[in-house]
Amino acid sequence: MLKDLTITEFLEKTASSEPLPGGGCTAALNAALAASLTEMVANLTIGRKQFQAVEDDMQEIAQAAADLRTKLANDIENDAQAYREVLAAFQLPKNTDEEKKQRSDAIQEAFKTAATVPLGVARDAVYIMDIAARAIKDGNPNAASDGAVAVLAARTAALAAVYNVKINLTAIKDKAFVAELTQEIEVLEVQVVEKEKEILAQVNI
Numbered sequence: 001m002l003k004d005l006t007i008t009e010f011l012e013k014t015a016s017s018e019p020l021p022g023g024g025c026t027a028a029l030n031a032a033l034a035a036s037l038t039e040m041v042a043n044l045t046i047g048r049k050q051f052q053a054v055e056d057d058m059q060e061i062a063q064a065a066a067d068l069r070t071k072l073a074n075d076i077e078n079d080a081q082a083y084r085e086v087l088a089a090f091q092l093p094k095n096t097d098e099e100k101k102q103r104s105d106a107i108q109e110a111f112k113t114a115a116t117v118p119l120g121v122a123r124d125a126v127y128i129m130d131i132a133a134r135a136i137k138d139g140n141p142n143a144a145s146d147g148a149v150a151v152l153a154a155r156t157a158a159l160a161a162v163y164n165v166k167i168n169l170t171a172i173k174d175k176a177f178v179a180e181l182t183q184e185i186e187v188l189e190v191q192v193v194e195k196e197k198e199i200l201a202q203v204n205i
Contacts, residue, residue, distance in 0.1 A: 002080055003073045024079035024118050024164040031125040031157035032072035037150035038128055039065035041135040041143040054138040061131050061139075068124055075121050079164075082114040108173060115168035115181060118161035122188050125158035126195070133199045141204070148203045151196060158192045 002021050005013065010029075014021050021029075042062035045051045051058065089106040093099045129151055136147035162185045169178050 001077045003076045020080045020083060021076065022083070023160055024083070024114075024121075025076045027118060027125075027157050027160035027164060028072050028075040028079055028121050029157075030153045030160065031121050031128060032069050032076070034125065034128045034132065034150045034154035034157060035065045035068040035072060037146050037153065038132040038135055039069060041132070041139045041147045041150065044143045045135070045139040048140065051138075051140065057134065058139060061135050064131055065128070068128060072121065072124060075117060075124075079114075079117045079121070082110070082117045086110040086114055107171075111168050111171045112174070112177060115165050115172065118164035118168075119181060119184065122158045122161035122165065122185065125154045125161065126188055126191055128154040129158075129192070129195045129199060133195070133202075136199065136203060144203055144205055148200060148205070151199050155192050155196045158188060162189055162192075 002010065002013075002025060010021065014026065039062050042058040042065065045058045046055060046062065086107070089103065089110040092103040092106055094103050132147050132150040132154060136144055136151075139147065165181060165185050169181060172178050
């Protein structure tokens with residue numbers, strides 16, 4: 001699985017002429033890194049006397065970030081698998097009218113999955129920005145820069161994932177599905193930009 005590669009192996013595989021891992025996988029990776037950094041800021045705050053007042057909140061942030069770290073690491077593979085399913089659908093036979101219909105339906109379903117996976121990554125990345133903001137505001141100030149990097153990584157992940165949604169939507173014929181996802185990603189794009197400015201403006205370094 002892609003998530004089990006070493007960092008060097010992942011980078012080499014990304015740089016190769018192979019289509020995977022691609023932009024969707026790296027969007028999930030960036031989101032997982034953002035979750036990891038957020039978790040770290042919380043963990044560098046937990047257990048310290050001067051931060052006892054926010055102990056419970058930091059515990060909550062750390063757990064949420066840990067859960068997202070695991071989920072998003074899995075999404076690296078989920079995104080790759082969605083791409084494989086698109087390729088597999090295109091390889092289906094098309095000798096008869098029935099086969100052509102089955103192939104067309106399979107292609108459409110595969111593209112819907114390929115759009116839905118990065119949409120989930122984008123949603124998670126935006127949420128990570130929110131909990132990273134809480135960690136920066138009330139957490140250990142010595143880790144403020146790490147929290148800021150978490151926000152930047154989450155912002156990159158969200159926007160990267162949105163672009164992967166967009167490219168897959170261009171192949172989908174279900175107008176209602178396209179309209180629904182388009183509306184959501186437009187909202188997410190605005191939220192990401194606004195949250196980044198608002199959060200980073202409060203980072204005192």
